[in-house]
Amino acid sequence: MRLSDTIEAFIKTLIQEEDQSCELKRNELAEYFHCAPSQINYVLSTRFTPDHGYIISSQRGGGGCIRIVRIRETARDRLTYLVNERIGESIDETSAQILCSQLAESQFIPLEEAKLMASAVSRQALSLPVPEEIKNMMRARILRSMLTVIAQREK
Amino acid sequence: MRLSDTIEAFIKTLIQEEDQSCELKRNELAEYFHCAPSQINYVLSTRFTPDHGYIISSQRGGGGCIRIVRIRETARDRLTYLVNERIGESIDETSAQILCSQLAESQFIPLEEAKLMASAVSRQALSLPVPEEIKNMMRARILRSMLTVIAQREK
DNA sequence: GCTTATAGGTCAAAGTAAGTCAGAAATGAG
DNA sequence: CTCATTTCTGACTTACTTTGACCTATAAGC
Numbered sequence: 001m002r003l004s005d006t007i008e009a010f011i012k013t014l015i016q017e018e019d020q021s022c023e024l025k026r027n028e029l030a031e032y033f034h035c036a037p038s039q040i041n042y043v044l045s046t047r048f049t050p051d052h053g054y055i056i057s058s059q060r061g062g063g064g065c066i067r068i069v070r071i072r073e074t075a076r077d078r079l080t081y082l083v084n085e086r087i088g089e090s091i092d093e094t095s096a097q098i099l100c101s102q103l104a105e106s107q108f109i110p111l112e113e114a115k116l117m118a119s120a121v122s123r124q125a126l127s128l129p130v131p132e133e134i135k136n137m138m139r140a141r142i143l144r145s146m147l148t149v150i151a152q153r154e155k
Numbered sequence: 156m157r158l159s160d161t162i163e164a165f166i167k168t169l170i171q172e173e174d175q176s177c178e179l180k181r182n183e184l185a186e187y188f189h190c191a192p193s194q195i196n197y198v199l200s201t202r203f204t205p206d207h208g209y210i211i212s213s214q215r216g217g218g219g220c221i222r223i224v225r226i227r228e229t230a231r232d233r234l235t236y237l238v239n240e241r242i243g244e245s246i247d248e249t250s251a252q253i254l255c256s257q258l259a260e261s262q263f264i265p266l267e268e269a270k271l272m273a274s275a276v277s278r279q280a281l282s283l284p285v286p287e288e289i290k291n292m293m294r295a296r297i298l299r300s301m302l303t304v305i306a307q308r309e310k
Numbered sequence: 311g312c313t314t315a316t317a318g319g320t321c322a323a324a325g326t327a328a329g330t331c332a333g334a335a336a337t338g339a340g
Numbered sequence: 341c342t343c344a345t346t347t348c349t350g351a352c353t354t355a356c357t358t359t360g361a362c363c364t365a366t367a368a369g370c
């Protein structure tokens with residue numbers, strides 16, 4: 001069994017035990033498994049992505065740590081669909097606006113939040129000297145980021 | 156938990172108890188927490204700035220002390236200030252995060268929306284090969300755009 | 311007034327911890 | 341065996357915390 005798989009299993013056990021989330025010290029974990037600290041990042045970035053149903057946040061400096069939260073199942077399915085099928089790597093303004101209002105219509109989020117999301121990726125918000133193609137990629141990322149936060153909510 | 160977090164929590168409790176303001180002796184506090192007096196300044200300058208919604212004043216010399224007052228402001232005034240003055244043409248990620256969470260802390264917006272807004276201008280959301288300078292300009296525009304939407308609903 | 315004691319302020323250096331990224335090494339499919 | 345993919349590492353970077361030496365302001369006593 002590969003080290004990465006072992007570390008993955010270890011973290012998943014922690015998450016199970018600690019009610020769908022856990023906090024860990026990168027350096028401690030690396031020492032425990034006798035590997036480079038960056039290996040932990042590798043495991044996280046290949047096996048604990050939003051696609052896999054996890055959210056990662058971290059803090060550097062003294063007392064810093066890495067926090068992993070598992071996204072609940074139903075929200076995860078919805079999120080996966082939206083992110084992969086509707087958004088992808090790039091999305092134009094019109095499609096983004098439509099997507100936001102549909103999210104509100106289907107009661108996935110309140111109308112207020114839909115407006116907020118739409119305004120974040122509106123033409124006005126991104127009116128800067130950057131190629132339209134890049135802007136559309138930004139729209140995709142911004143939407144994905146916001147949807148990930150939404151999926152994290154408790155039902 | 157970090158010492159700075161502990162001190163922050165302690166001060167916030169004081170402020171709660173004493174009607175949105177408090178006075179404290181730097182040296183006493185430092186002694187109480189067994190730390191260097193300058194640590195108190197560190198906590199104040201990283202967690203009790205105007206962006207966080209606090210005003211600090213102090214007096215040196217015999218009987219001197221530090222006074223912390225929580226800013227009382229209407230939602231409308233706060234939003235106007237942020238949009239027209241504070242955010243400007245460019246804002247870095249950390250400041251943006253602080254401003255968003257402060258809005259929630261003042262109960263001008265729900266915590267969920269603050270998280271949504273913060274995620275829209277997070278590093279992850281904007282992780283594209285664009286100069287940081289441009290990203291910060293985008294952050295400013297995106298935030299302003301969202302705050303404008305929020306301001307509209309206040310009426 | 312002048313001096314001294316008492317407070318707080320500043321800043322840079324040291325300490326702690328995580329992130330990034332390119333490239334080396336291992337693995338596996340054909 | 342070969343090439344592509346995945347895993348793993350280490351050097352370097354960034355972020356945040358803590359401390360201490362030195363500076364400045366104010367009050368109180370002479």
